[in-house]
Amino acid sequence: MSGYVRRAWIVVWKDVLSERRSKESLNALVFFSLLLLFVFQFALGPERARVETALPGLLWLGFILAGLLAFGRTFLVERENDCWEGLVLAPGDKSAIYLGKLAGNVLLMAVVEAVLVSLFALFFTLDFTSVLPGLMLVLALGTLGLAAVGTLFGAITAQLRARELLFPVLLLPAAVPVLLAAVSATQTVLLGEPLGEAAAWLKLLAAADLVYLVVGVLTFEFVLEG
Amino acid sequence: MAVRILGWLAMLGLVAGLVAAFGYAPREVVQGNVQRIMYLHVPAVLTAYLAFALVFIGSVGYLLTRRAGWDRLALAAAEPGVIFTGITIASGSIWGKPTWGAWWTWDARLTSTAVLFLVYLGYLLLRGMIDEPDRRARAAAVVGILGAANIPIVHFSVKWWRALHQPATILGPEPSPIAAPIALTLFVNWLAFTLLFLYLLAKRTEIARLEEQHAE
Numbered sequence: 001m002s003g004y005v006r007r008a009w010i011v012v013w014k015d016v017l018s019e020r021r022s023k024e025s026l027n028a029l030v031f032f033s034l035l036l037l038f039v040f041q042f043a044l045g046p047e048r049a050r051v052e053t054a055l056p057g058l059l060w061l062g063f064i065l066a067g068l069l070a071f072g073r074t075f076l077v078e079r080e081n082d083c084w085e086g087l088v089l090a091p092g093d094k095s096a097i098y099l100g101k102l103a104g105n106v107l108l109m110a111v112v113e114a115v116l117v118s119l120f121a122l123f124f125t126l127d128f129t130s131v132l133p134g135l136m137l138v139l140a141l142g143t144l145g146l147a148a149v150g151t152l153f154g155a156i157t158a159q160l161r162a163r164e165l166l167f168p169v170l171l172l173p174a175a176v177p178v179l180l181a182a183v184s185a186t187q188t189v190l191l192g193e194p195l196g197e198a199a200a201w202l203k204l205l206a207a208a209d210l211v212y213l214v215v216g217v218l219t220f221e222f223v224l225e226g
Numbered sequence: 227m228a229v230r231i232l233g234w235l236a237m238l239g240l241v242a243g244l245v246a247a248f249g250y251a252p253r254e255v256v257q258g259n260v261q262r263i264m265y266l267h268v269p270a271v272l273t274a275y276l277a278f279a280l281v282f283i284g285s286v287g288y289l290l291t292r293r294a295g296w297d298r299l300a301l302a303a304a305e306p307g308v309i310f311t312g313i314t315i316a317s318g319s320i321w322g323k324p325t326w327g328a329w330w331t332w333d334a335r336l337t338s339t340a341v342l343f344l345v346y347l348g349y350l351l352l353r354g355m356i357d358e359p360d361r362r363a364r365a366a367a368v369v370g371i372l373g374a375a376n377i378p379i380v381h382f383s384v385k386w387w388r389a390l391h392q393p394a395t396i397l398g399p400e401p402s403p404i405a406a407p408i409a410l411t412l413f414v415n416w417l418a419f420t421l422l423f424l425y426l427l428a429k430r431t432e433i434a435r436l437e438e439q440h441a442e
Binding site: 160161184207208211215 | 289356
């Protein structure tokens with residue numbers, strides 16, 4: 001088991017290191033988040049009440065759009081320099097690679113989400129500090145679900161010609177339950193209500209995360225064959 | 227030969243179903259003739275669920291055994307499955323116009339069926355984009371398995387989402403026990419749709435097999 005965890009960790013470490021040196025994804029994603037904020041503002045107009053009503057949906061719209069870009073790239077980097085071959089030849093259970101890639105995606109999304117939430121707080125003069133623990137729990141559960149499906153589908157579409165088209169077309173309908181649950185739970189949290197009010201949604205998110213993780217772990221080796 | 231008999235049985239069933247739906251089943255008191263859409267709508271959705279269950283079975287079977295037959299089953303079930311889901315949505319929409327006054331409402335069942343439709347449409351799109359048979363089968367199987375595992379999650383999320391946003395349903399309380407003629411008509415139509423689906427399944431599997439032979 002420790003070998004399994006270590007292999008997953010090596011994948012995370014490799015991706016974090018190459019991201020730290022190239023800063024390819026993160027720079028673009030942070031910039032993209034900033035642009036989204038402008039788009040939201042232009043779409044909703046200056047009325048503050050509107051922004052506040054739509055906030056849970058807007059946040060998750062931002063996350064899923066950033067996620068579509070981030071998850072779609074997960075395995076693209078492996079196609080350069082025959083890295084894919086290296087992954088296929090790596091010893092041991094292939095699902096460790098999936099979990100490593102998934103952890104990398106969750107980390108990346110965590111940074112993007114922190115930036116996006118901060119930008120919302122800054123540009124729309126919102127105060128998230130009092131609801132932060134609840135919000136972080138919802139974001140963590142929702143992001144894990146999105147990333148679990150996104151990483152798996154990203155690996156499938158990485159080998160295709162029309163991957164930019166197909167990836168969102170596959171991911172968005174599959175992500176509907178996560179989005180519904182996450183938006184509803186975020187709404188409850190942002191209204192300052194106790195977390196118990198959103199218990200049903202949090203349980204649904206946890207169940208969805210578990211199902212996606214199990215499917216991902218069990219099927220990943222078939223995807224990796226390429 | 228067996229497939230041909232299946233085809234004729236399906237045809238017979240569909241005619242009987244049509245006759246029963248318009249001639250035998252009584253006019254529903256509250257909704258009137260519009261209710262007869264149910265004889266198309268309910269069998270279509272049941273058949274679609276059967277189809278997606280077979281996609282799941284075919285997908286798991288392929289990943290476990292790597293035998294092309296399982297993949298053909300998944301493909302041959304997915305295509306009619308999407309069509310029957312489309313029929314479900316279209317007939318529901320036509321029923322909704324006079325009953326709810328709109329072609330589309332974000333009703334829980336309507337929405338989750340639409341999501342299902344999109345998931346399997348994506349599945350078929352994915353299949354269309356990969357040429358190499360084994361790679362196509364593996365990728366499709368993973369999406370098919372996740373799609374099936376997602377069905378209950380989609381169902382509950384959409385149901386709760388509706389329940390929390392709009393508690394009162396337009397339909398009101400659960401309908402009283404279905405009258406015998408209505409139940410019988412529904413049964414005949416369900417049987418006919420299932421036969422039709424099995425016929426399409428057998429034909430599509432055969433076509434897929436011939437396509438593979440031709441490609442070799």
